[in-house]
Structures are given as C-alpha cells and as structure tokens.
Amino acid sequence: MANPYFSNSPSFGKSTPQPGSLATGYQPNVQGYAQPSPYGTPPTATTDAQFQSVQDAYYGPSATAAQTGRLTYDDVIMKTATVLGVIVLVAAASWFGFSTGTLPTGLMMPVLFGGLIGGLVLGLVNSFKKEPSPALILGYAAFEGAFLGVISMVFNFAYPGIVLQAVLATFVTFGVTLALFRSGKVRVTPKFTKILMIGLVSYAVFCLVNLVLSLTVLGGWGLRAGGFGLVIGAIAVVLAAMTLVMDFDQIQRGVTNGVARKYAWSAAFGLALSLVWLYIEFLRILAILRGD
Numbered sequence: 001m002a003n004p005y006f007s008n009s010p011s012f013g014k015s016t017p018q019p020g021s022l023a024t025g026y027q028p029n030v031q032g033y034a035q036p037s038p039y040g041t042p043p044t045a046t047t048d049a050q051f052q053s054v055q056d057a058y059y060g061p062s063a064t065a066a067q068t069g070r071l072t073y074d075d076v077i078m079k080t081a082t083v084l085g086v087i088v089l090v091a092a093a094s095w096f097g098f099s100t101g102t103l104p105t106g107l108m109m110p111v112l113f114g115g116l117i118g119g120l121v122l123g124l125v126n127s128f129k130k131e132p133s134p135a136l137i138l139g140y141a142a143f144e145g146a147f148l149g150v151i152s153m154v155f156n157f158a159y160p161g162i163v164l165q166a167v168l169a170t171f172v173t174f175g176v177t178l179a180l181f182r183s184g185k186v187r188v189t190p191k192f193t194k195i196l197m198i199g200l201v202s203y204a205v206f207c208l209v210n211l212v213l214s215l216t217v218l219g220g221w222g223l224r225a226g227g228f229g230l231v232i233g234a235i236a237v238v239l240a241a242m243t244l245v246m247d248f249d250q251i252q253r254g255v256t257n258g259v260a261r262k263y264a265w266s267a268a269f270g271l272a273l274s275l276v277w278l279y280i281e282f283l284r285i286l287a288i289l290r291g292d
Helices: 004-008 045-059 073-099 105-128 134-158 162-183 190-216 226-257 261-289
Strands: 026-028 034-036
Touching (some): 073 105, 073 226, 073 261, 105 261, 134 162, 162 226, 190 226, 226 261
Antiparallel strands (some): 026 034
C-alpha cells in the first residue's frame, strides 16, 4: 500500500506522469510553451520503463506472506496434515500387519515399546530444538504411528469399536476448542499459562509415580483404574485441550508477527503431540467405562 502522505500530497499523489512535468523530460516556459528540460534529454523507452518500475514499487499491491516467506495458516494446515498423515499411515500398516499375520506376533511387543520409546525421545528432542527439523518431526510421527497402531489394535480387540469412538471424541474436542478460541471465549493469559504449567508438571509427576506403582505393587494400570482413573483421565483431557489452546495462540502470534514459514513444522508437531495425547486419554477413559 502507498504511503498516505504520498497519496494525499499534490506532489506525489499522481499515479501517471502529467504533460509538462519533469518526468516527461519537458517543462513549460513562461509563455506556456514546452521547451527542452535543462535536467536531461527527452525520455526514451528505457527511462519510461524505469519510471514505471518505480511507480509499481510505490503504488503496486503489497507482497503476500507466501511471497516473502512468512508463515501462513495454509502452511500450518498442510504441514499438520502431513504429520498426521504419516501417523495414520504407519498406524494402519502396523495394525493391518499384525492383525492379518503379515507381521509375526513376536514383533508386536518390540514394535509397541520401540514406537513408545522412540516417539518419547524424538518428542523431547523436537520440543527443545530451537529450529524445526522436518526429518525429526516426521520420524516422531513414524514412531508414534507404530505405537498407536499396536495399542489401538489391542484395545479394539478387547472393546470392539472403541478406536472409532476415541477418534471421534478427539476431533470433536479439537473442533470445540478451536471454536472457543476463535470466538474469543478462551484466551491465553498469564493466569491460563500458570495453571497449565502447574497442571502439566503435576500430571507428569503422577505418571512417574503411577508407573513405579504399577510395576512394583499394584500391577495393571496402577492408579489409572476405576473411578479414580476416570477422574485422572478427565483432568488429562482438560490439560490436553489447554495445550491445544496454547498451540492455537502460538500459531496466531506467529502468523501475525510474520515468522519464517519453516516454523509451520513446529506448529504441526505441537498440534500432533496434543492430538495424540487426547486420543490416548480417550482410549483409556472409554476402556474404563466399558469394563477396564
């Protein structure tokens, strides 16, 4: 967009050179007749083209975010679809492979724990990297997909239809959270951030304690069973939804501030992380409701 001062000024507001102006190479004399300009020779096609290029720079349309390499919502959508697509494809391959006998059942536990540990390690690496790495993010998606494929197959075998229910619950939560954020009813404030950080740290500590108890004393899901398990699951779903709000806020700030397009990968990783967490929590809650 042109500078308002230039647009409103009688000296700069013209979009095309006027007869008798210096831009044409001629100026009027006192009798009103044109005479050669003392500043140079009459214009040629080259000078006309140069003048037009300067005009285009001032009065032409502004460059778009895509043209300047800045982040756009389309970039985030495409990268998120790519990451989620890898997760779904690998999950479907591992589920189909083990359920049909294409893959030997002896590999099921190695794939399950390999995907879990690999996804956890790459998740931490990507979370602390200052610059996004598409290869590491897609690697995380592949490991996570392998883990989700096996765990989903096991849950669906025990409780037919539970995977579809968990997927629907995940995307309904995503849609509701996005709608609330866009409506302005939910915003990231210092208080919101503080509550989320306290909740995430507390949940992480609980998960570590529960893991030790399940391996040593309680067995099974440990404290994540029964009514108490439902309460913990509900809290986890709320925390995961809050991380989605944080993701939406960071994406909005990134687009507004014109950050580099490469950070669309960071946004996609954050959204995938939150959605995977939501899905696992819904699987656990539905399993408890259907008989644990």
